[in-house]
Amino acid sequence: MAxxxxxxxxxxxxxxxKGANPxxxxxxxxxxxxxAIVALCIxxxxxxxxxxxxxxxxxxxxxxxxxxxxxxxxNPDNLERQDSFADPGLCARDNLDSNPYWCSWLSGEALVAVxxxxxxxPDPDYSQKQWCYLLGxxxxxxxxxxQTVYGAQVSLAVGVLGATMSLIVGLIYGVIxxxxxxxxxxxxxxxxxxxxxxxxxxxxxxLQVFFTEIANEYQDTGREGFVGFVLELNQDMGGLLFLFIxxxxxxWIGMARLARGQVLSYxxxxxxxxxxAVGASNRRIIFVHLLPNVIGPLIVAETLxxxxxxxxxxxxxFIGLGxxxxxxxxxxxxxxxxxxxxFFSNRHLLLVPSVALVITTLSFNFLGDGLRDALxxxxxxx
Amino acid sequence: xxxxxxxxxxxxVSPANGRRVLVEVKNLKKHxxxxxxxxxxxxxxxxxxxxxxxxHIYEGETLGLVGESGCGKSTTGxxxxxxxxxxxxxxxxxxxxxxxxxGEKMRKMRRRMQMIFQDPYASLNPRMSVGRIVxxxxxxxxIGTKKERDERVAELLEMVGLNPYFxxxxxxxxxxxxxxxxxxxxxxxxxxxxxxxxxPISALDVSIQAQVVNLLEKLQEELGLTxxxxxxxxxxxRHLCDRVAVMYLGKIVEIAESExxxxxxxxxxxxxxxxxxxxxxxVVEEQRQRIILKGDVPSPIxxxxxxxxNTRCPVSVDVCYDEDPELRExxxxxxxxxxxxx
Ligand SMILES: Nc1ncnc2c1ncn2[C@@H]1O[C@H](COP(=O)(O)OP(=O)(O)O)[C@@H](O)[C@H]1O
Ligand SMILES: [Mg+2]
Numbered sequence: 127m128a129x130x131x132x133x134x135x136x137x138x139x140x141x142x143x144k145g146a147n148p149x150x151x152x153x154x155x156x157x158x159x160x161x162a163i164v165a166l167c168i169x170x171x172x173x174x175x176x177x178x179x180x181x182x183x184x185x186x187x188x189x190x191x192x193x194x195x196x197x198x199x200x201n202p203d204n205l206e207r208q209d210s211f212a213d214p215g216l217c218a219r220d221n222l223d224s225n226p227y228w229c230s231w232l233s234g235e236a237l238v239a240v241x242x243x244x245x246x247x248p249d250p251d252y253s254q255k256q257w258c259y260l261l262g263x264x265x266x267x268x269x270x271x272x273q274t275v276y277g278a279q280v281s282l283a284v285g286v287l288g289a290t291m292s293l294i295v296g297l298i299y300g301v302i303x304x305x306x307x308x309x310x311x312x313x314x315x316x317x318x319x320x321x322x323x324x325x326x327x328x329x330x331x332x333l334q335v336f337f338t339e340i341a342n343e344y345q346d347t348g349r350e351g352f353v354g355f356v357l358e359l360n361q362d363m364g365g366l367l368f369l370f371i372x373x374x375x376x377x378w379i380g381m382a383r384l385a386r387g388q389v390l391s392y393x394x395x396x397x398x399x400x401x402x403a404v405g406a407s408n409r410r411i412i413f414v415h416l417l418p419n420v421i422g423p424l425i426v427a428e429t430l431x432x433x434x435x436x437x438x439x440x441x442x443x444f445i446g447l448g449x450x451x452x453x454x455x456x457x458x459x460x461x462x463x464x465x466x467x468x469f470f471s472n473r474h475l476l477l478v479p480s481v482a483l484v485i486t487t488l489s490f491n492f493l494g495d496g497l498r499d500a501l502x503x504x505x506x507x508x
Numbered sequence: 509x510x511x512x513x514x515x516x517x518x519x520x521v522s523p524a525n526g527r528r529v530l531v532e533v534k535n536l537k538k539h540x541x542x543x544x545x546x547x548x549x550x551x552x553x554x555x556x557x558x559x560x561x562x563x564h565i566y567e568g569e570t571l572g573l574v575g576e577s578g579c580g581k582s583t584t585g586x587x588x589x590x591x592x593x594x595x596x597x598x599x600x601x602x603x604x605x606x607x608x609x610x611g612e613k614m615r616k617m618r619r620r621m622q623m624i625f626q627d628p629y630a631s632l633n634p635r636m637s638v639g640r641i642v643x644x645x646x647x648x649x650x651i652g653t654k655k656e657r658d659e660r661v662a663e664l665l666e667m668v669g670l671n672p673y674f675x676x677x678x679x680x681x682x683x684x685x686x687x688x689x690x691x692x693x694x695x696x697x698x699x700x701x702x703x704x705x706x707x708p709i710s711a712l713d714v715s716i717q718a719q720v721v722n723l724l725e726k727l728q729e730e731l732g733l734t735x736x737x738x739x740x741x742x743x744x745x746r747h748l749c750d751r752v753a754v755m756y757l758g759k760i761v762e763i764a765e766s767e768x769x770x771x772x773x774x775x776x777x778x779x780x781x782x783x784x785x786x787x788x789x790x791v792v793e794e795q796r797q798r799i800i801l802k803g804d805v806p807s808p809i810x811x812x813x814x815x816x817x818n819t820r821c822p823v824s825v826d827v828c829y830d831e832d833p834e835l836r837e838x839x840x841x842x843x844x845x846x847x848x849x850x
Pocket of ligand 2: 578581582583706
């Protein structure tokens with residue numbers, strides 16, 4: 127080992143050996159942030175419940191997401207009247223219980239609408255499955271817990287897919303502009319400047335109105351061709367597709383600016399020049415030298431932007447321009463309080479989705495904070 | 509490295525002393541355009557970072573390039589290596605014109621000339637391990653198998669005095685001097701003949717500087733390297749360089765053998781630079797008179813008419829404001845661009 131005389135000694139610290147990789151280092155920094163870890167755990171639980179929701183309906187913990195199917199109804203006569211109130215007499219005839227009050231913890235007496243939707247076995251074993259009304263019921267016998275869980279699917283899908291889309295589009299756009307510079311950059315950035323002038327929410331609302339109009343028009347003329355296919359797909363997704371398009375139309379521009387700035391700051395770094403001097407291709411410089419360095423702050427920014435997407439969806443659904451009616455979403459649940467006796471008579475209807483919204487968005491914020499501490503190189507030695 | 513080389517009858521042999529010329533730079537210019545306009549940008553001016561310089565570098569020698577910061581030294585080095593496209597002029601490597609090379613030919617040429625950088629922190633990708641950094645040139649040129657590359661990396665690290673055990677480490681775990689060694693190992697990976705060292709020791713602690721200089725000298729001896737060694741003051745290059753070129757505002761004002769330049773500086777700018785270098789002999793140091801130049805370096809966007817040193821020159825005369833002095837050989841091997849030198 128020809129270590130030159132006088133060369134500075136290198137510490138053989140075990141701890142250092144382990145944490146050599148910058149990503150591993152980042153993870154160690156992240157772990158030190160307790161709030162971020164808690165947020166990550168909460169989000170993991172929310173994700174798990176949302177993804178496995180269908181599983182829980184089968185076991186009977188959750189109701190079907192619309193709450194309209196009388197899953198526990200045993201009487202075949204009753205199947206035709208799925209969407210209507212179960213007849214207490216009918217339930218009694220089969221020795222079933224029509225009264226689900228006892229397991230709705232939050233609502234108590236106010237829960238009139240719930241009472242006769244389903245028939246329940248009074249059987250003590252079977253009654254364990256009546257967790258369905260754990261959080262009480264919503265209008266026309268819908269289970270609030272089911273709605274909240276299925277609403278989480280919508281919120282998380284909007285948040286995560288919105289962030290991913292805007293990250294990908296913004297990253298590609300920004301990296302191209304920043305890397306190629308000159309005329310290309312100038313032209314691409316003028317487009318961004320123009321788009322920046324459009325008010326985000328107004329644009330999203332207008333797009334949603336536009337999509338609704340198209341959908342209505344096609345209702346009459348029938349669904350064919352590409353537009354028909356897209357409309358069908360949107361229908362199947364409960365309106366999520368159009369929501370993604372409307373949200374994604376403008377949300378990437380901030381990300382593109384950030385990505386471009388990052389690329390500009392790294393493009394002139396000497397290690398990029400060293401790669402050029404060796405003869406590395408543009409592709410190699412972008413993927414090996416630029417992307418791993420610029421991606422950190424972008425991930426942080428996207429994580430912190432997720433609550434924004436979730437709120438926008440909730441807001442749009444609240445004013446009736448978001449998710450299609452019938453698909454539960456936290457925003458539409460909150461808006462349904464208006465039509466169901468208002469806040470004072472049904473406060474749990476407002477509280478449950480609101481608390482879910484707050485916990486989720488706060489968790490994303492804490493997670494983003496933790497990621498920023500861990501991934502932002504300015505806060506570190508290098 | 510100053511001994512005369514045997515006279516080979518190739519076309520890139522200097523007629524003056526029969527030594528082989530490795531790099532020949534002729535009237536090289538690099539102007540950075542300044543653009544303006546919102547949508548359609550046009551060029552409104554240019555930073556004349558390098559404005560017509562000519563010199564050559566002999567095989568196996570170290571040529572020092574000295575000048576104040578901002579005078580265009582780095583740009584010169586980068587333009588020679590084709591990291592910037594030259595605005596005008598020619599660069600020949602062993603007689604082959606390289607400013608017009610493209611694609612695969614350029615890539616092949618890049619294997620023969622490399623660069624080491626000033627900032628040991630910015631010159632290594634923080635997201636790559638030392639092993640990957642040093643192996644990158646081999647990967648880019650598709651040389652050897654993974655195993656062969658690993659062996660080569662270990663060999664290179666030993667060559668620059670680092671323990672090959674550290675290949676999995678990341679740059680932030682190393683000190684400035686160690687990082688500079690890693691950068692050196694990377695630049696040596698492809699067995700280059702010519703290395704541009706852009707102020708490789710300016711950012712290091714004084715105690716580490718000598719180590720790195722010694723390492724550069726050792727490698728030059730072992731591998732027969734040719735260096736263009738860039739520095740911003742003359743004290744650093746004296747014992748390392750065979751010849752020294754002094755640069756001012758995009759032009760070369762004086763080139764001479766190292767000792768000759770120190771003993772007999774001819775250009776008033778070189779004299780001023782030298783007067784700022786402390787002398788180890790206390791008696792001489794006592795008598796040392798600092799020549800303080802008046803004013804600041806003019807902007808390279810609008811260099812002065814005539815000799816571009818005329819705004820600060822203590823001995824300027826009328827002709828200096830009219831005519832740009834040419835670089836002339838006033839003594840054997842001693843070139844200077846000044847109207848006042850005869
Ligand atoms: N990429 C560039 N674009 C525009 N101007 C540049 C660029 N690189 C260098 N310059 C300008 O060229 C001049 C010389 O710079 P440089 O070669 O880095 O000087 P030195 O290395 O001697 O300190 C400076 O005025 C600098 O601002
Ligand atoms: Mg420089």
